[in-house]
Amino acid sequence: MSECCFLLPNLQISIFHRNNFPHRNFHPSISLSHRSKLQSFRTSFPTQATSTSSTPMDVQRSEESATNTHSSSPMKLLFVEMGVGYDQHGQNITAAAMRACRDAISSNSIPAFRRGSIPGVSFGEMKLQIKLGVPHSLQTYLDIEKVKSVFPYGKILNVEVVDGGLICSSGVHVEEMGDKNDDCYIVNAAVYVGY
Numbered sequence: 001m002s003e004c005c006f007l008l009p010n011l012q013i014s015i016f017h018r019n020n021f022p023h024r025n026f027h028p029s030i031s032l033s034h035r036s037k038l039q040s041f042r043t044s045f046p047t048q049a050t051s052t053s054s055t056p057m058d059v060q061r062s063e064e065s066a067t068n069t070h071s072s073s074p075m076k077l078l079f080v081e082m083g084v085g086y087d088q089h090g091q092n093i094t095a096a097a098m099r100a101c102r103d104a105i106s107s108n109s110i111p112a113f114r115r116g117s118i119p120g121v122s123f124g125e126m127k128l129q130i131k132l133g134v135p136h137s138l139q140t141y142l143d144i145e146k147v148k149s150v151f152p153y154g155k156i157l158n159v160e161v162v163d164g165g166l167i168c169s170s171g172v173h174v175e176e177m178g179d180k181n182d183d184c185y186i187v188n189a190a191v192y193v194g195y
């Protein structure tokens with residue numbers, strides 16, 4: 001039987017394992033000193049996941065990414081919507097990108113802007129940044145203005161197109177649907193919403 005022991009100030013928790021590796025029927029027996037202090041410890045400290053093995057460089061990277069994905073942008077980020085769009089027939093990358101953006105925004109509602117839930121921020125101050133993952137060879141065929149037309153409101157600050165998405169076979173070539181071949185185009189979208 002092996003023992004795993006956690007030491008906290010004025011508190012010791014020991015978990016005894018029957019084997020070195022817990023298995024499906026594992027039932028640990030927990031020995032507690034100062035049981036009442038464990039309860040107060042649980043309620044008085046917020047839970048936060050931390051990594052004890054992170055290097056200073058890892059911490060710096062995570063802090064940079066946590067502050068803002070677009071650190072140079074004049075936008076306070078509230079949330080990010082993500083979507084995927086396909087064009088299975090017709091080989092139209094713009095149609096796939098528009099579907100990806102619709103997918104990103106279609107299952108969300110943003111009442112905060114219209115109801116004035118953010119102090120000092122009016123509905124007209126909603127801002128969007130759009131990032132599209134598009135296969136490199138198709139990026140020149142993408143009509144950005146048509147993609148922008150998907151968004152009913154919000155000032156679009158920029159549309160960034162990066163290598164991504166996918167070209168794969170749809171499994172069938174249907175000339176009646178405008179197919180030139182059996183290619184299916186897939187685009188990924190991330191929509192950053194803020195003010």
